[in-house]
Amino acid sequence: MTIRPSPVVALNRAIAVAQHEGPERGLEEIAAIEGRDRLAAYPFYFAALGELELRRGQRDAAAQHFRAALALARNAMERRFFEQRLEACGEAAP
Known part of the structure; x- marks a missing residue:
């Protein structure tokens, strides 16, 4: 974050925090990302949110x-990865 801050780097940091401190803390970190709106077209932003909510x-x-x-x-x-995660939620992939 110090060398090259960006919303994607902050997202990766939030995921690492979640691994260490739990999904609630990770979601807090994601909510605090500056410029989070820039992640709206990044599929792994939503995948990270989905994974933490699933946990x-x-x-x-x-x-x-x-x-x-x-x-x-x-x-x-x-697409296959996200379909598998949907299945993990108990939902059939489209």
């Missing part, structure tokens, strides 16, 4: 985020 047991919220990520997927591999 909190919030399957509906997680599925909503994974659907958003799927809509932004840039290739078949990303």
Whole structure:
């Protein structure tokens, strides 16, 4: 963050914080990202939100985020990954 700050770097940091301190703390870090609106077209922003919500047991919220990520997927591999995460939420992939 010190060398090359950006919303994507902040997102990666938030994910690391979540790994260490739990999903709630990770979601707080994501909510605090400056320029978070710049991540609106980045599928892994929504995937991170989905993963953290899933870890909190919030399957509906997680599925909503994974659907958003799927809509932004840039290739078949990303689409398959997001479909698998939707399935982990108990939802059939489209």
